[in-house]
Amino acid sequence: MACGPSLFKSDRREVNMNDQTLLLIDGFNLLSRGYFATAYGKSDEQLSKNEKGQYINATRVFFQKLFQLTRNYDVTHISVAWDGKREDTTRNQNYSFYKAQRNDLPKPLIEQYHLTVELLDKLDVHQIAVPGFEADDIIGAFSTSWHENETGQTYIYSNDRDLFQLLNATTSQVLSKKKQEIVYSSDSFQKEFDIHPSQWVDVKALLGDSSDNIPGCPGVGEKSALPLIRQYGNLKQVFKNIEELDPAFNRYKKKLREGEESTWISRELSEIITDIDEVSATDTNALKISWEEEFVLREMNENGIRVKFR
DSSP states (O other), X not given: OOOOOOOSSTTSOOOOGGGOEEEEEEHHHHHHHHHHHHHTTOOGGGSOBOTTSOBOHHHHHHHHHHHHHHHHTTXXXXXXXXXXXXXXXXXXXXXXXXXXXXXXXXXXXXXXXXXXXXXXXXXXXXXXXXXXXXXXXXXXXXHHHHHHTTOOEEEEEOSOGGGGGGOBTTEEEEEEETTEEEEEOHHHHHXXXXXXXXXXXXXXXXXXXXXXXXXXXXXXXXXXXXXXXXXXXXXXXXXXXXXXXXXXXXXXXXXXXXXXXXXXXXXXXXXXXXXXXXXXTXXXXXXXXXXXXXXXXXXXXXXXXXXXXX
């Protein structure tokens, strides 16, 4: 699944490398949040449909947000990352319990996934799913490559806080919170949490994640996970110094000893993969957007989707 070409006007000057801004969207994260926000308390029959009888409540939110982000951050390149099949991922093959508790998606949401993919194709917006990997990994591979090659600025759009580990001098994350958007840069992250973004995966390993069925270290919660990593730097140093831990953490010694194996497994599951062949082989030009307002509005209107383009 892939498409290509930025800019709202086709005659806009060619951008310099440092002017390029990449928007990476976690496709299912945005689409599913749009779905559940607009489907709450409604039956399938009450959900918005277009004249073709297609559900559009989530797809409308998806494209409204896509165009808003493109305007707000002067985006020149886009890639929408989709999760591959859960059972095909390395994480699930190694640990069958990973995300095992997740229920099947509602039929109207699945139908809108296909509609969204179709419309993105028509708009020539790059989208990609890689067997064996999750959207987080694809986003990690693109953002890391963009940063290492000094291509320009990257904005990640997702409410998944696991992605904090990807923040760096040129990569920020946009989250929606209480009807407003918060942009986390590497600097703002460090100011709030007092650790480097690369240390976030060790905090997550201790905390675990019930939504993904990641166990973490039982008994070690938010009040202790972050302070432990803040003081000792990483998990290796925490467990190396477990017998001489700061007295403030005495109550967690037994929990850490008993939960060490679980914690390392949780770290493996939480760490985002940033080296994916299919991403490395993608030409940067394939991510460039070059849509025309008239064409975009026509496609949206034909599918019953009202959006603000500019």
